[in-house]
Amino acid sequence: MSKSIQLKIENKVATITLNRPEVFNSFNREMAFLLHDTLDDCEKNDEVRAIILTGNGKAFCAGQDLKEVTDPELNPGFKKILEEHYNPIITRIRAIKKPIIAAVNGVAAGAGANIALACDIVIAHEKVSFIQAFSLIGLVPDSAGTFFLPRLIGFQKALALAMLGDKISAEEAEKMGMIYKMIPLENFEEEINKIAVKLANMPTKALGLIKELYNKSMTNNLDAQLALESKLQIEAASTEDYAEGVAAFIEKRKPNFKGN
Template sequence: MTVEKTILIERDDHVATLTLNRPDRLNSFTAAMHRELAAAIREVDDARVIILTGAGRGFCAGQDLNDRKVAPGEKVDLGETVEESWNPLIRTLKSIPQPVLCAVNGVAAGAGANIALACDLTFAARSARFIQSFSALGLIPDSGGSWHLPRLVGQQRALGLALTGEPIDAEMAEEWGLIWKVLDDDLLMEEVRATAHKLASLPPLGLAAIKKMIRSSWQRSLDEELDLQRDEMRRLGFTEDYAEGVAAFLEKRKATFKGR
């Protein structure tokens, strides 16, 4: 019997699209699916931009509870699941140099919502919903949720989402700054792909530096940030891509960037 892949990989020039592919389970994660996604991200490490989306009517419902069935009275170490599967994924999304664009095509619940928040640019279909569904199980927003939420929407809204578990629709998510952009369902992937190809045409070293600096800026004072800006401008100013960008501008032609 052929086992269907839980992660689909599609390449289009410098853009790689990874699709969570367990639509019958709202793309909820098993341990095997985590391993397959980690391998897929490694496989497309030569792409300049990565798109993450879901198959079917939902983006991701988080952890598949059937993958760690617990008998009545039995205990399970949830910290082990977080440490072995979810934490490495969130750290990878943060640390890889490529911009990661998330296309939330439907419900994003629990850790599934927090995967979306961990991506660099998150787009959502108008029908999408974001749900911090942890409190109903006596848990906390893992997969980076308790870190990203207050930084994106502020403490009151973060607490409201986490404590009540109330769904938030895509339009409100955009209004609150939880996501980058909401789009009509039939335009979602078209817009995400267009943005991905636009980014893929830009200097990759510069994009990687922007991602790294903005994501890590919480750790630095203003003076430290100014010093780092100086150092990065110096480094990037010596790249071939910067020289090509200036030359293309002066010659009124399209630039071709090589990432060096």
């Protein structure tokens, strides 16, 4: 595997690291396709029950590598960049029936910010900032930024951030509901691992069904959502982990979930 994407699997947790620190982990075509493949591998691997997406160095991800789009020989064009790079990343993140944590270790800008916000749980340390940087170079938000951000923080604030390109601290992001939690820098890796391991030892199928419900809630009406809840609750109740969870509750012991 190319060094631009690193993968480590430990304790049922896959850690995917964006690894182009010299350009703040900005995406080129190779790295985008490698991330597609790595996410697919994690989805298919039964040993993986939770995923961490993070970056190496000072940045989580600065979005698109602008050197690629300004190089006449390398530039794939925005149509390919969006339809072949970023859109498939977002759809994979939302479709994988395993929890995905964005461990935002540094600046998350442009597509990098929106990839983080598409993850299931977004955690950042206190020195992180988020920037909808598109308008600052004459572009519009992509990578589902116009879908997730207004749903997370409200239409007015999301539109203002997209237009103004303000830098938002992790503390501000937590307060406005953009991210789940801000963690002090000195505890960041320890807390991320603790949350990931907890998720990896929970009933994986139920977590996948919860993710499916919340995905559909973005577009369903109330009746459709109630019907889907009923359908997926019946499915969850047929799993081995449900039987184990109930048995553990009755027996007053810690459940041993297998992800089945």
